[in-house]
Amino acid sequence: MTHKERTTVYDVVIVGAGPSGAVAARRLAEEGMSVICLEQGEYPDYTKLRHSGFEFELTKNQYFASNPRRRMAPSDYPVNVVDSDVEPLMWNGVGGSSVLYAAAWHRLKPSDFRVRTVDGIADDWPLTYADLEPYYTRVENDFAVSGVGGDPAYPPGYEIPLPPFPLTQMDRKLAAAHDRLGWHWWPGSNSIATVKHNGLLPCVRRGACTWGCFDGAKASVDRTHWPTCIRLGVKLVQNARVLRVETGSDGLATGVTYVDRGTGRAHFQPGRTVIVSANGVGTPRLLLNSASKDHPDGLANSSGLVGKRLMMHPYGTVSGLFDDFFENWQGPYGQRSYSLEFAETRKDTNFYRGAKWQLMGMGGALATVGTWPWGGNSDVWGENFHPTVQKRFGRSAYWGIMAEDLPSEDNMVSLDPDLTDADGMPAAKITYKASQNTWDLLHYNQERAVESMREAGAYETAVMPLQRETGWHILGSVRMGEDPRNSVVDAFGRSHDVPNLFVMDGSVMPTSGAVNPTGTVAALALRNSEAIIENRRSQPVSKAAEALRVGS
Numbered sequence: 001m002t003h004k005e006r007t008t009v010y011d012v013v014i015v016g017a018g019p020s021g022a023v024a025a026r027r028l029a030e031e032g033m034s035v036i037c038l039e040q041g042e043y044p045d046y047t048k049l050r051h052s053g054f055e056f057e058l059t060k061n062q063y064f065a066s067n068p069r070r071r072m073a074p075s076d077y078p079v080n081v082v083d084s085d086v087e088p089l090m091w092n093g094v095g096g097s098s099v100l101y102a103a104a105w106h107r108l109k110p111s112d113f114r115v116r117t118v119d120g121i122a123d124d125w126p127l128t129y130a131d132l133e134p135y136y137t138r139v140e141n142d143f144a145v146s147g148v149g150g151d152p153a154y155p156p157g158y159e160i161p162l163p164p165f166p167l168t169q170m171d172r173k174l175a176a177a178h179d180r181l182g183w184h185w186w187p188g189s190n191s192i193a194t195v196k197h198n199g200l201l202p203c204v205r206r207g208a209c210t211w212g213c214f215d216g217a218k219a220s221v222d223r224t225h226w227p228t229c230i231r232l233g234v235k236l237v238q239n240a241r242v243l244r245v246e247t248g249s250d251g252l253a254t255g256v257t258y259v260d261r262g263t264g265r266a267h268f269q270p271g272r273t274v275i276v277s278a279n280g281v282g283t284p285r286l287l288l289n290s291a292s293k294d295h296p297d298g299l300a301n302s303s304g305l306v307g308k309r310l311m312m313h314p315y316g317t318v319s320g321l322f323d324d325f326f327e328n329w330q331g332p333y334g335q336r337s338y339s340l341e342f343a344e345t346r347k348d349t350n351f352y353r354g355a356k357w358q359l360m361g362m363g364g365a366l367a368t369v370g371t372w373p374w375g376g377n378s379d380v381w382g383e384n385f386h387p388t389v390q391k392r393f394g395r396s397a398y399w400g401i402m403a404e405d406l407p408s409e410d411n412m413v414s415l416d417p418d419l420t421d422a423d424g425m426p427a428a429k430i431t432y433k434a435s436q437n438t439w440d441l442l443h444y445n446q447e448r449a450v451e452s453m454r455e456a457g458a459y460e461t462a463v464m465p466l467q468r469e470t471g472w473h474i475l476g477s478v479r480m481g482e483d484p485r486n487s488v489v490d491a492f493g494r495s496h497d498v499p500n501l502f503v504m505d506g507s508v509m510p511t512s513g514a515v516n517p518t519g520t521v522a523a524l525a526l527r528n529s530e531a532i533i534e535n536r537r538s539q540p541v542s543k544a545a546e547a548l549r550v551g552s
């Protein structure tokens, strides 16, 4: 039963305290708007990271596991992946998945916004690279992006605010190989501080990035954004699981109903504008669960597309073994270098679009005998154990091959008919199959990556075609577009159906590009927040929420 106490009506109610919610909260509060953010989890407890202990590798996948199905923290919700080739990964707490992300930072390329025009498939975005460029520049400063500007794969003027990490011996080998092959490579750009910046300390290169950064160098928004948000007066409510976005008889959003996970009580939080920033799984889950008499198929879903067109960047790896000792357990884990040589459609292949390659270190000793990134590990035990560790530890590198995922309405997030979370909210069900285009794309890129490793001097290579637990990038499930018949939100994230409801996260992306998405997600949140600020006087507001304001 909902507990209806007299409560403040905020200008903006935000669901989710990850990068999207944090960027929006900060910008809106800077302009004097009153903002409340409801987050189902808590601040991460970095003391649980045994980053400097011998047991680090053994314990890293417990509290800080990236798969919520393994972690099973109270803030997580169940995700049914029985019908999915890829499992979505995330962190549910203040900071969102930036607590765990590798922090490889990218912009989309101009062609990524015009896939229909360039390749005759998928869709164009209702905005261009030029529209987003100023916002990319601003968020790159806020997220302490380090690297080398001027990558020729991008239009001129792409500069990077913080100095790069030095190239390692491993980077130099692969770079020289690409120079000989005539293939693109560039030093890695990462949202990891190399000098003190925006509350972050310089990286000490322990390589624990994807299990939380104890040392405070990685730009996770619990560090880079939330302290400022709190200072600006944003109210952040932890352990608040939002069950529904509510609407009034005028069809406008009135606020949200959430459960306080501490007390188990339900509350209604009114707001003039609602922003959902719960990621590509959490956002459609919430909109679908907000079905009502007036919106029987879920809120904002007159197009029928809420939850559909899920994209997750299918990911495979190519590892190389070398005679050289690279010390490649050192961080940052993100990306040491990358290549966009094969990131666009090519005339000599039978598939559309392409992949980004990121050169990664291998991790510690335990990583040499795991399945990641080696594929099968059945032959590493027994008498093979010592020779395998000796052969692999410090003497290997891998290309992570991140495939552009084309949108398909068959790949989707829906509500599970049986499974619920601890608060009775239906679980998310993922239906996702990698397409033939994806398989062809991955195979082609993996063959080229083997060539790259061989040219760099690898005497042996191992290919892992498609890894299941790699759904780091959860995109596309609430499509942005101009036409309400075939999209859910407009170019500024505003719902076509409910004009005071906004979606700000990767779910709005009409196509996925091949690169890591957080730069784009953050730039969109900043752009869309500025549109809210600009239109605040003409913003339609539900009469029901206004009535509460008078009474509050």
Ligand SMILES: Cc1cc2nc3c(=O)[nH]c(=O)nc-3n(C[C@H](O)[C@H](O)[C@H](O)COP(=O)(O)OP(=O)(O)OC[C@H]3O[C@@H](n4cnc5c(N)ncnc54)[C@H](O)[C@@H]3O)c2cc1C
Pocket: 015, 016, 017, 018, 019, 020, 021, 038, 039, 040, 041, 066, 089, 090, 091, 092, 093, 094, 095, 096, 097, 098, 100, 101, 102, 103, 104, 105, 106, 210, 240, 241, 242, 243, 277, 278, 279, 282, 283, 286, 334, 472, 473, 504, 505, 506, 516, 517, 518, 519, 521
């Ligand atoms: C292991 C890993 C590695 C990654 N590596 C990279 C990388 O190298 N580069 C890159 O660009 N990206 C990477 N990503 C992706 C990156 O983390 C996301 O793009 C980014 O976090 C998206 O931000 P967001 O705020 O939109 O969503 P999220 O970060 O997922 O935040 C959503 C928040 O909403 C909350 N929420 C959801 N539902 C509800 C509800 N009903 N009520 C209340 N709160 C709710 C969640 O608890 C969560 O805190 C990685 C992700 C993972 C998991």
Ligand code: SF4
Pocket: 192, 202, 203, 204, 205, 206, 207, 208, 209, 210, 212, 213, 214, 215, 216, 217, 218, 330, 331, 332, 333
């Ligand atoms: S390598 Fe750098 S960014 Fe990664 S966990 Fe260590 S200090 Fe943090």
